[in-house]
Amino acid sequence: MKIVPVAYLSSYLLSLLGNSIAAVALPLIVLQVTGSALSAGIVAAATAVPAVLAGLFMGVVIDRINRRTSSVVTDLVSAASVAALPVIDMITGLSVGWFVLFGIVGSLGDVPGMTARDALLPAIVRHGSIASERLVGIRESLGAGALLIGPAAAGTLMVVFDGSTLLWITATTSLVAALLTLLIPHSVGQIAEIPANASNSWTQLRDGWRVLLSSRFLVATTMLSVASMVVLAALQGLILPVYFTLEDQPGRLGFVLTALAAGMLVGGAIYAICGARIGRRTSFVAGLSGTTLGFALIATLSSTWVVFGGAFVVGLASGLFGSLLGVLMIERIPEDMKGRIMGTQNAVLTIAPSIGILGAALLTQYGSVKVAAIVLPGVWLLAMAVFTRSLLGNLEPENDQTTNDKTAVAIDA
Template sequence: MRLIPFAYLASYLLSLLGNSIAGVALPLIVLQVTGSALGAGAVAAATAVPAVLAGLLMGVVIDRINRRTSSVLTDLVSAAAVAALPLIDMLSGLSLGWFILFGIVGSLGDVPGMTARDALLPAIVRHSGLASERLVGIRESLGAVALLLGPAAAGTLMVLFEGSTVLWITAATSLAAALLTLLIPHHVGDIVVTAEGEATAAGSGWVQLRLGWRVLLRSRFLIVTTALSVVSVIVLASLQGLILPVYFTRLEQPGMLGFVLTALAAGMLVGGTIYAIAGARGRRRAWFLAGVFGSALGFVLIAALSSEWVVFGGAFVVGLSSGLFASLMGVLMIERVPEQMRGRIMGTQNAILTAAPAFGILTAAVLTEYAGVNVAAIALVSVGLIALGLSVFAPSLRNLEPESAEAGTGGAAVIHSA
């Protein structure tokens, strides 16, 4: 594999792996330091809003500077925010306030970092010589690997090291991700702007932000795919975050939840690998329908809550279908999102998807409290099935083949950004 795609994919894997480890280890460290579950919840709540705002607002910056540079800077922000915690622990000791402060700082790098990598992807495809289907499929497979390895690595590290020492490891993964991204030549991150894009490039940051939102809201394709992704994330988060923990707790087998997440990640790995190998063959509509109907089947199997083995099977099917669907959507985003607006549009999408899980878990909690876990599972999955069903008949998703004149290819000029 050539250097450019290798550096991009390795950086992507390390960044996600670090986030996956921190997602498990950090709440445990907060609990160890504060002795309060409320404290862990306070850290999560305090960082959620800045993460969403950063995703919404930083897209303008990502659209104005070199995409490789923005990716490196966001990884460095994440690394510094995490590394500050064990450093302060050595110097003066940690408290809840420190966790909240650097949680907020770190959130300013997380969603923008995700957006920066998404915005850089079309350039990686152009300079790598790989088909977009293969590159995106490999990327989704690596995301599944991070999801598989992260929790296990976090548990092992928490046993081997004391307290906040584990966070040096997660900071190192973000730093390594930034260094790997530096292996990508600087010119690869230059922004390609069409003649039409040059005409709309002027104006303040707020004007540019509104322009990006206007493009997003006027595109039926982007509206439908964003809404479908949000609903799917809400349903999946409600199942993972509340319904299944309650279900397995009632079975007196809470440890089984980990196997469900493993089955989900394994399915995503298989789905991404299949798409990387065969995604360029056949019609995209067939891949889309496979992802939609597979997700529907998996959600139904999970919502039935008939046995733990059926739940495991449903999780694997959902993961497999998600791997196919996410890979296809990644390819379509490369082709259909204007190059000069990728930061703003994908930053908005990532911000919404970051906020969606909390809404899903809250809804599931209310339904479970007042109607029971089975009703909550059926109700939320029904919403997901309706969204999936509507997407099958959406006019904007009927023709998914490459367009004759893709966005961002006509009359292109390259902006050499800092």
């Protein structure tokens, strides 16, 4: 494999690993410093809104500057926001205000950073001489690996080191990710020159949203992803914790997450190896069917092992379906609008877990955990019934799958 895809995938893994460690470690460090669970909740809530807004509006910037540069800058922002905390701790001591401030700064790098890497994918395919199926499949597997390793690494590091040292380690992962991205030639991330009479940023942002909302294909892929995220977050974040608590087995929740990540790792690996041969329709059907079966198994709450099996099946199907969607995004989103469209998609996916957990909380409060477990997978079934048809006719590649010329705007027949 050439240096371009290796650098890209290594950077992606480290960046995601750093975020995964931080997601577990930062709330624990806030609790250690402040001694207040409310403070941890305030930090999480204060950083969520800026992350969504950054995802929505920074896409215009990503479509205007070199995408390799935007990937590097966002990783540096993430590294600086985390590294600032131990520095402040040495100088004045940390408080909730400092966690909120640098949490907001860090959120400005997280979703835009994800978008910048997504927008860079087509160029990596072109310059790395690698099939899009292989690249996206490997990326999905690496993401699952980070999901497996990150929480365990955070827990281990919290035992071995103090909070400040852990923050330095987390910041270093983002810094090394930025340095690895610099191994990608600057020309790879180059975008088409913006005309001197180009419309202003707000108009460009609206143009991106218009293309997204006017395309049945893009709406379908976005809504299926959102529905999957809503149901998965509801299961992970509330339904299963309540279920295992009622069963007096709270420690088993971690094994469900492990089964899910292991399934994703296997699914991504299968797509990376066989995706180009097994056919897109096969991957599509297997992904949708597997996700439905996995959600149904989990929803039964019949036994711990059935829940574990359902989580693995969901992960396996997600690895296949997520990889296929990644390839379709490379091919179908116009090159000059990737930042805006993918930024909007990532912003929506950022708020989807909160919607799922809130819905599960309401159903559990006014019904029961079993009611929530049965009703919420219905969100996935409804989305699949409404949007599947829009995707079936758009699975095969265009004549030129990497250029994304202007005809790609009219994705729907």
